Amino acid sequence: MAKTPSLHPRLANCAGRSWKELYTDFSLSPQGYTMEEAARKRETLGHGKEERRPWDSIPARLFRSFCNPFSLVLLVLAVVSFLTDLMPKTAYTHSRTTGGVMLAMLLLSGLIRFWQELRAKKAADRLLRLLETTVLVLREGQWREISSARLAVGDQIRLRAGDRVPADLRLTQARDLFLSQSMLTGESQPVEKTADAIPLPKTPSLAQYQNIAFAGSAVMGGSGEGIVLALGTDTLYGAQRESVKKNASFDRGANAIAGVLLRFMAVLLPLVFFACGLTKGNWGAAFFFALSVAVGLTPEMLPMVISACLAKGSAVMGRKNTIVKSISAMQAFGSMDVLCVDKTGTLTQDRLQLEYYMDVLGNDSPLVLDCAYLNSLYHTGVQNHLDQAVLRVRELPNQRSHWAELERQHEKLDEIPFDYERKMASVLVKDGQQSLLLVKGDAEAVFRRCKDLCYEGNTYPLPPDPMAQLDAATDGLMADGVKLLAVAQKRQTEPQITADSEKDLTLLGFLAFFDLPKTSAADALAALDRLHIPVKILTGDHLSVTQSVCRRLSIPAEKALTGEQLASLSEDELMLAAENTSVFAELTPKQKAKILTVLRENGHCVGFLGDGMNDLPAVLAADVGIAAEGAAKTLQEAADVILLRKDLGVLEEGVLEGRKVFVNMSKYIRITASSNFGNILAVAAAAVLLPFYPMASVQLLLLNLLYDILCLILPWDSVDEELYARPRPWPDRKLGRFMGFFGPISFLFDLLTFGFLYFFLCPALCGGGFFQLTAQQQSLFVSLFQAGWFLESMWTQVLILHLLRTKRLPFVGSRPALPVLLVTAAGILVFTTLTFTPLGTLLGMTALPPAYFLFLLCIVSLYLAVVTAAKSLYVKKYGELI
Ligand SMILES: Nc1ncnc2c1ncn2[C@@H]1O[C@H](COP(=O)(O)OP(=O)(O)OP(=O)(O)O)[C@@H](O)[C@H]1O
Numbered sequence: 001m002a003k004t005p006s007l008h009p010r011l012a013n014c015a016g017r018s019w020k021e022l023y024t025d026f027s028l029s030p031q032g033y034t035m036e037e038a039a040r041k042r043e044t045l046g047h048g049k050e051e052r053r054p055w056d057s058i059p060a061r062l063f064r065s066f067c068n069p070f071s072l073v074l075l076v077l078a079v080v081s082f083l084t085d086l087m088p089k090t091a092y093t094h095s096r097t098t099g100g101v102m103l104a105m106l107l108l109s110g111l112i113r114f115w116q117e118l119r120a121k122k123a124a125d126r127l128l129r130l131l132e133t134t135v136l137v138l139r140e141g142q143w144r145e146i147s148s149a150r151l152a153v154g155d156q157i158r159l160r161a162g163d164r165v166p167a168d169l170r171l172t173q174a175r176d177l178f179l180s181q182s183m184l185t186g187e188s189q190p191v192e193k194t195a196d197a198i199p200l201p202k203t204p205s206l207a208q209y210q211n212i213a214f215a216g217s218a219v220m221g222g223s224g225e226g227i228v229l230a231l232g233t234d235t236l237y238g239a240q241r242e243s244v245k246k247n248a249s250f251d252r253g254a255n256a257i258a259g260v261l262l263r264f265m266a267v268l269l270p271l272v273f274f275a276c277g278l279t280k281g282n283w284g285a286a287f288f289f290a291l292s293v294a295v296g297l298t299p300e301m302l303p304m305v306i307s308a309c310l311a312k313g314s315a316v317m318g319r320k321n322t323i324v325k326s327i328s329a330m331q332a333f334g335s336m337d338v339l340c341v342d343k344t345g346t347l348t349q350d351r352l353q354l355e356y357y358m359d360v361l362g363n364d365s366p367l368v369l370d371c372a373y374l375n376s377l378y379h380t381g382v383q384n385h386l387d388q389a390v391l392r393v394r395e396l397p398n399q400r401s402h403w404a405e406l407e408r409q410h411e412k413l414d415e416i417p418f419d420y421e422r423k424m425a426s427v428l429v430k431d432g433q434q435s436l437l438l439v440k441g442d443a444e445a446v447f448r449r450c451k452d453l454c455y456e457g458n459t460y461p462l463p464p465d466p467m468a469q470l471d472a473a474t475d476g477l478m479a480d481g482v483k484l485l486a487v488a489q490k491r492q493t494e495p496q497i498t499a500d501s502e503k504d505l506t507l508l509g510f511l512a513f514f515d516l517p518k519t520s521a522a523d524a525l526a527a528l529d530r531l532h533i534p535v536k537i538l539t540g541d542h543l544s545v546t547q548s549v550c551r552r553l554s555i556p557a558e559k560a561l562t563g564e565q566l567a568s569l570s571e572d573e574l575m576l577a578a579e580n581t582s583v584f585a586e587l588t589p590k591q592k593a594k595i596l597t598v599l600r601e602n603g604h605c606v607g608f609l610g611d612g613m614n615d616l617p618a619v620l621a622a623d624v625g626i627a628a629e630g631a632a633k634t635l636q637e638a639a640d641v642i643l644l645r646k647d648l649g650v651l652e653e654g655v656l657e658g659r660k661v662f663v664n665m666s667k668y669i670r671i672t673a674s675s676n677f678g679n680i681l682a683v684a685a686a687a688v689l690l691p692f693y694p695m696a697s698v699q700l701l702l703l704n705l706l707y708d709i710l711c712l713i714l715p716w717d718s719v720d721e722e723l724y725a726r727p728r729p730w731p732d733r734k735l736g737r738f739m740g741f742f743g744p745i746s747f748l749f750d751l752l753t754f755g756f757l758y759f760f761l762c763p764a765l766c767g768g769g770f771f772q773l774t775a776q777q778q779s780l781f782v783s784l785f786q787a788g789w790f791l792e793s794m795w796t797q798v799l800i801l802h803l804l805r806t807k808r809l810p811f812v813g814s815r816p817a818l819p820v821l822l823v824t825a826a827g828i829l830v831f832t833t834l835t836f837t838p839l840g841t842l843l844g845m846t847a848l849p850p851a852y853f854l855f856l857l858c859i860v861s862l863y864l865a866v867v868t869a870a871k872s873l874y875v876k877k878y879g880e881l882i
Pocket residue numbers: 341342343344384386387418420423424425440441442443484485538539540541542612614
């Protein structure tokens with residue numbers, strides 16, 4: 001058995017002591033903590049999640065908005081510009097009163113960021129509220145439902161079936177408490193826990209901590225109470241979770257993109273710095289220029305655009321009954337290209353109907369119903385559709401007193417809750433002087449444990465070859481889509497169930513349930529098919545029942561595999577089978593997860609939608625675990641996406657929205673990366689070739705500010721249908737290709753502009769080449785040049801956004817969303833006008849003559865034509881753009 005990884009010392013201490021001693025240790029009272037005590041204990045003994053995360057407060061967000069590299073560089077430049085104002089001017093500095101403008105820019109950018117931060121916070125808070133998990137805690141003498149993030153060490157909490165244990169607990173009460181520790185140990189078989197003190201050996205294994213409920217385990221059955229010993233990352237589960245974060249693909253992608261750009265900058269920036277320093281002599285100015293280039297080209301808006309996308313996406317999806325927990329889940333949701341679902345509630349209606357209760361020969365048998373009723377009633381495992389269907393017999397007219405009488409006569413003694421390995425549930429009741437074991441479960445599983453059968457009150461031995469007899473009797477029913485459970489009993493003297501109890505049973509009969517297909521499921525499946533998401537059915541139910549449901553929904557199900565057949569396949573065969581089969585039946589929970597793992601290894605991005613505790617491993621194994629709102633709490637916590645309605649139709653809308661969000665994010669990343677790449681090439685070339693700076697630092701930063709504002713509006717952009725018609729992988733692998741293709745085009749146009757400005761326009765306006773001019777004329781030359789390049793950069797950058805956001809013809813073939821159109825138009829208008837105003841003069845720019853604008857018009861049209869041609873070439877070659 002595996003050695004115990006490092007547990008909090010309190011666990012080993014407390015496991016060996018009686019819980020009464022713990023009361024003194026933690027100075028607990030039977031009333032529980034008061035709110036103040038709990039707050040104090042959180043301070044002294046540690047807590048799980050921070051209730052108020054310091055980075056999440058408004059002042060912290062305000063600080064972040066104004067304290068970032070962009071603002072800091074601006075501030076430094078402003079100070080420098082104020083200082084140089086006091087000094088005599090040189091040929092290469094533009095120390096006019098630009099300091100004020102810089103401060104204004106700083107304020108503007110800070111305010112925009114702050115507004116964005118507030119929006120993101122609102123969205124994050126809303127998500128947090130939606131996802132908050134609660135737990136029953138004893139506080140001030142009352143059991144209250146509080147957020148598990150507000151627990152304190154020493155709190156007394158109650159566990160119920162379906163709960164996820166929120167902290168490491170020392171149990172003080174355990175009534176048939178069965179926990180699945182599969183999240184920790186990988187073992188799916190539930191283990192029974194006790195509240196007794198257990199002396200531990202020196203190096204105990206996890207299994208030996210029988211009176212400790214570990215955080216992260218799921219309550220499969222029974223109930224219990226316990227004292228919190230460790231929270232958050234102090235728990236074994238918390239520590240493990242810190243180290244393995246799921247869904248790293250998105251983070252990896254985002255980091256890869258930043259990485260590519262940073263590498264370019266690492267090479268080119270020192271080059272720019274030295275080239276400027278050497279050619280222009282002023283190392284201080286060269287430093288600031290290189291710094292501004294760095295700031296201007298860093299994709300610093302990436303986190304902001306991502307949070308804006310998440311905020312926008314989660315708001316829209318919320319309206320469509322889907323909660324997506326994180327941006328990585330949103331990305332995976334959009335990339336999902338296979339969806340696996342369970343059967344009940346997805347393809348069939350949530351409400352099973354108990355249709356017949358019969359003896360072994362198929363006659364109505366009230367005895368079978370009575371036994372099943374007691375079994376479902378006393379069974380404290382997670383209630384599922386079958387138990388609920390049995391218990392609904394209470395609603396039948398004129399029978400209330402019968403069920404009440406039955407309950408009165410049969411007191412519960414013990415149970416082993418249902419689990420998906422045994423496929424049965426056992427309950428021990430007191431029947432007069434004796435104990436009566438009532439078992440209900442999968443027909444085959446129960447049958448295997450029977451030694452005889454009961455018919456009209458008499459016991460008969462099982463017929464020869466009982467399994468074949470069973471198949472003959474049940475096959476017809478199951479082929480009609482009827483779900484069968486067997487009911488058996490056994491008299492015994494002991495008042496508790498032992499490991500040996502569940503054998504030598506007497507078969508009483510069967511329950512037959514109707515699992516009515518959901519008519520809307522067929523349409524939803526067709527819709528998912530249109531989205532290019534094939535659906536696979538993964539169920540624990542019988543093959544014939546599953547096939548019957550599929551038939552009625554016109555889902556091809558001839559090619560199906562059962563769990564038993566799967567188990568006999570080799571790894572290679574399994575890879576093929578997972579690909580080519582769409583119906584899998586009679587699976588264990590582990591097999592469900594295994595199929596998902598294999599599909600992921602085959603390169604798919606796989607979603608799984610389930611609702612039972614048996615679906616937990618699969619939800620965890622999927623790229624996108626999806627749970628419906630009514631599902632067990634544990635499942636909802638483990639899932640990445642929660643559907644507020646369990647309906648495949650809801651999923652379709654969610655996927656579409658996820659894809660749109662993702663496309664907009666991809667747009668930002670690709671366009672920014674390629675235009676930054678082009679710009680950095682141009683800046684590096686200009687720095688080497690020109691005797692002055694191609695753009696003043698403040699102008700670079702201004703351009704950056706405009707670009708940032710444009711990008712923040714991107715999440716609201718409309719998306720072409722063909723871009724979200726198919727699942728799409730994360731763009732990191734093809735990013736380099738995209739950058740390498742479009743970056744040089746903008747570089748080429750920058751060079752053209754340089755040439756035109758340097759050799760034609762500026763000399764014509766200033767009366768000669770740069771080196772023949774006086775210092776004053778040179779200054780005019782530089783400001784003309786800088787204004788010229790500023791405008792060309794801005795126009796092409798705005799244009800490229802419109803050009804590359806769609807495969808189609810910009811504006812005509814695909815209309816951008818109105819906000820995008822308005823903001824970009826306003827940007828162009830304001831910034832072009834700027835060069836004519838005194839503010840422009842302050843920023844070191846001069847009004848340009850009509851000849852320049854004629855040139856600009858030509859160059860922009862040419863740019864448009866070239867990029868459009870390049871775009872269609874790219875699409876033809878690679879089959880995609882964004
Ligand atoms: N409450 C219960 N009591 C006894 N047996 C049960 C109970 N629930 C399920 N079973 C048995 O376990 C088998 C598998 O359960 P179930 O059909 O719910 O699996 P599943 O994988 O969740 O199916 P689905 O895909 O329909 O949700 C059932 O066929 C039934 O025989």
